[in-house]
Amino acid sequence: MSKEERPLSPHLTIYRWPITMTLSILHRITGVALAVGLIAFVFWLEAIAYEAVSYDLISETMRSVIGQFALLGWLFSFFFHLSNGIRHLIWDTGHLFEKRQADLSAWLVLVAAVVLTTCYWIIV
Amino acid sequence: MAGSRGGGRFDYLLLDHRMSLRSPLSRALGSGSAKEGTDHWWMQRVTAIALLILGAWFLISLAAQDTYSESDMVAWVASPFNAIMLLLASITLAWHSMLGIQIVIEDYVHGPGLKVVSIILSKFVHVFMGVAAVLAILKVVLGSSA
Numbered sequence: 001m002s003k004e005e006r007p008l009s010p011h012l013t014i015y016r017w018p019i020t021m022t023l024s025i026l027h028r029i030t031g032v033a034l035a036v037g038l039i040a041f042v043f044w045l046e047a048i049a050y051e052a053v054s055y056d057l058i059s060e061t062m063r064s065v066i067g068q069f070a071l072l073g074w075l076f077s078f079f080f081h082l083s084n085g086i087r088h089l090i091w092d093t094g095h096l097f098e099k100r101q102a103d104l105s106a107w108l109v110l111v112a113a114v115v116l117t118t119c120y121w122i123i124v
Numbered sequence: 125m126a127g128s129r130g131g132g133r134f135d136y137l138l139l140d141h142r143m144s145l146r147s148p149l150s151r152a153l154g155s156g157s158a159k160e161g162t163d164h165w166w167m168q169r170v171t172a173i174a175l176l177i178l179g180a181w182f183l184i185s186l187a188a189q190d191t192y193s194e195s196d197m198v199a200w201v202a203s204p205f206n207a208i209m210l211l212l213a214s215i216t217l218a219w220h221s222m223l224g225i226q227i228v229i230e231d232y233v234h235g236p237g238l239k240v241v242s243i244i245l246s247k248f249v250h251v252f253m254g255v256a257a258v259l260a261i262l263k264v265v266l267g268s269s270a
Contacts, residue, residue, distance in 0.1 A: 028228060031221075031224045031225075031228070032224075032225070032228060034221065035221045035224065035225050038217055038218065038221050038250075038253055039253065041214075041217070041257070042214075042253050042256050042257045042260075045201075045210075045214070045256075045257050045260040045261060046256065046260050047194075048194065048197045048198055048201055048260065048264060049201075049259075049260035049261070049263040049264050049267075050260070050263070055194040055197075056194075059192070059194075078179065078183075082175075082176065082179060085172050085176070086176070088172075089169065089172065089173070092169065120183065120187065123187060124186070124187045
């Protein structure tokens with residue numbers, strides 16, 4: 001057995017970080033962010049339904065800087081997770097697995113998520 | 125004198141029998157169900173497709189509102205079609221989130237005890253969220269029509 005140094009994988013410090021890896025981890029991060037958003041969504045419904053949960057308080061919180069930042073984050077998370085989710089569903093059918101296609105669709109998803117988020121934020 | 129005894133090529137059968145008298149079927153039985161093996165994966169896809177529709181409806185319908193005052197939102201939730209879509213969205217969202225968070229826990233939380241406890245806790249919280257959302261929507265719908 002030769003003792004020569006062989007490249008190990010994954011060796012994150014020397015590998016170029018491909019766009020597909022960014023998308024993969026972003027899908028998970030946005031998923032977790034949306035799970036937290038689920039709690040806010042339920043709180044909002046409770047405020048609409050019950051007097052005991054103040055709608056004004058939630059409304060004010062969402063209008064604050066932190067609230068707006070959170071809303072923007074959830075909106076981007078939603079559009080990104082949705083776009084990349086479609087990419088995953090296409091993969092499930094066995095299509096777009098080539099490296100170029102995966103890279104291209106990754107950029108497409110990113111652009112779509114940013115454009116959709118921006119449009120919705122401006123309109124609403 | 126190899127070969128003179130004949131049957132050498134069937135040695136693997138003898139070997140198999142010596143290892144175990146159990147049939148292949150009997151060996152497979154009890155090793156877990158194959159029927160529900162893909163359930164988690166499949167329901168994740170089904171809820172994802174449902175959420176494509178429900179999520180798009182939610183954002184479009186909300187965007188179409190002029191204001192977001194409490195009374196406006198009560199009226200919005202109380203409208204029959206909105207209520208149906210909101211109920212479906214809440215249940216599907218909680219379900220999809222439950223499946224997703226389970227995978228994240230399975231990947232990052234180690235130790236057999238902590239892993240199982242975290243997953244069960246996550247499921248409880250998700251079911252709680254789903255039930256809370258459903259009850260809130262029902263309260264608005266029933267309260268406004270009474």
